[in-house]
Amino acid sequence: MEGFETRAIHAGQEPDPLTGAVVPPIYQVSTYAQDGVGGLRGGYEYSRSANPTRTALQECLAELEAPGLGGTGLAFASGLAAEDTLLRTVCRPGDHAVIPDDAYGGTYRLFAKVAEPWGLDYTPASLGDPDAVASAIIPGRTKVVWVETPTNPLLNIADIAALADVAHAAGAILVVDNTFASPYLQQPLLLGADVVAHSTTKYLGGHSDVVGGALVTVDADLSERLAYHQNAMGAVAGPFDSWLVLRGIKTLGVRMDRHCSNARAVAEHLAGHAAVSEVLWPGLPEHPGHDVAQKQMRDFGGMVSFRVAAGELAAVDLCGRTRVFTLGESLGGVESLIEHPARMTHASAAGSPLEVPADLVRLSVGIETVDDLLEDLDRALTA
Numbered sequence: 001m002e003g004f005e006t007r008a009i010h011a012g013q014e015p016d017p018l019t020g021a022v023v024p025p026i027y028q029v030s031t032y033a034q035d036g037v038g039g040l041r042g043g044y045e046y047s048r049s050a051n052p053t054r055t056a057l058q059e060c061l062a063e064l065e066a067p068g069l070g071g072t073g074l075a076f077a078s079g080l081a082a083e084d085t086l087l088r089t090v091c092r093p094g095d096h097a098v099i100p101d102d103a104y105g106g107t108y109r110l111f112a113k114v115a116e117p118w119g120l121d122y123t124p125a126s127l128g129d130p131d132a133v134a135s136a137i138i139p140g141r142t143k144v145v146w147v148e149t150p151t152n153p154l155l156n157i158a159d160i161a162a163l164a165d166v167a168h169a170a171g172a173i174l175v176v177d178n179t180f181a182s183p184y185l186q187q188p189l190l191l192g193a194d195v196v197a198h199s200t201t202k203y204l205g206g207h208s209d210v211v212g213g214a215l216v217t218v219d220a221d222l223s224e225r226l227a228y229h230q231n232a233m234g235a236v237a238g239p240f241d242s243w244l245v246l247r248g249i250k251t252l253g254v255r256m257d258r259h260c261s262n263a264r265a266v267a268e269h270l271a272g273h274a275a276v277s278e279v280l281w282p283g284l285p286e287h288p289g290h291d292v293a294q295k296q297m298r299d300f301g302g303m304v305s306f307r308v309a310a311g312e313l314a315a316v317d318l319c320g321r322t323r324v325f326t327l328g329e330s331l332g333g334v335e336s337l338i339e340h341p342a343r344m345t346h347a348s349a350a351g352s353p354l355e356v357p358a359d360l361v362r363l364s365v366g367i368e369t370v371d372d373l374l375e376d377l378d379r380a381l382t383a
């Protein structure tokens with residue numbers, strides 16, 4: 001089988017049969033001429049149902065998450081659109097889900113404010129502990145165990161293979177939000193997960209210039225139902241957005257290597273800094289999820305969170321003082337970002353079991369020159 005980087009550059013992206021263009025064109029089109037009623041050329045009739053640029057992205061995503069397994073990738077307008085389509089495909093009102101007790105804030109809001117009023121209730125559980133997940137399951141009602149690993153923003157690690165067993169024993173499916181790791185670092189479908197969800201806005205796109213989402217599965221029945229809902233609910237990725245994500249994916253491997261090595265340098269540097277009380281990065285040997293992360297990931301990722309010893313106001317101040325790290329939400333782009341989760345990305349979790357510590361700062365470590373990143377943090381921490 002071809003290696004990851006080869007698949008990232010070529011899967012779903014044969015040179016254009018008409019012109020030889022080596023990159024899939026942006027098919028910025030809504031409808032397709034038919035040769036007589038129902039006579040479709042190449043299977044395309046209307047771009048909500050299918051569009052060639054989106055097809056290229058979808059085939060590439062399937063080959064990255066499930067190489068050689070004939071999986072199905074589906075591209076959506078955003079990560080949350082992908083999640084919503086997934087939930088309303090695999091759950092009915094009256095069903096139950098287990099979710100991470102430190103899920104991404106938007107995912108939590110989708111469960112709490114949209115899915116629960118619709119009739120899907122949920123229990124947050126600490127996913128680092130498979131027994132806690134097993135006891136959060138309601139036999140007969142739990143249809144989904146939803147996993148993020150590493151989590152956002154606390155960078156906790158869940159054992160995907162162990163949780164797949166727990167979910168399957170209860171007749172539930174295991175969904176893994178693989179946004180933080182990307183398929184370069186971790187391939188959950190090969191560890192027993194049933195569906196992988198992505199915000200392609202982050203590492204897959206990689207350049208902070210597009211919002212998108214994706215689902216990948218190798219379960220034939222599930223892919224048929226998800227594809228039906230992708231078209232029936234309509235939250236598809238547009239052609240230009242699909243093209244931007246495909247373009248980003250070509251360099252995913254080299255970008256992730258640099259994200260990971262820069263994150264290691266930042267984490268190790270902060271761990272020895274007097275103004276920092278705790279560093280959360282799964283590559284540090286003292287991180288509680290280190291061994292599991294080492295087992296299921298190629299490297300430990302580009303996200304680093306840390307707690308500021310002087311407390312909440314000092315953490316907020318720090319976020320406004322860096323110069324190379326830009327203060328902003330989101331993550332996974334080439335540029336370094338800094339944010340205060342409790343007041344920014346995770347404000348919607350305030351007062352819930354998913355509330356995050358107020359002295360926490362989250363870094364998306366970019367691929368700039370590492371010495372500039374360390375110097376920037378030092379200057380901001382000592383100001």
Ligand SMILES: *Cc1c(COP(=O)(O)O)cnc(C)c1O
Pocket residue numbers: 078079080081104106107148152177179180198199200201202211212213
């Ligand atoms: C950003 C993000 C999402 C949501 O994706 P959007 O593209 O913003 O809709 C979901 N999960 C994780 C882990 C994220 O970081």
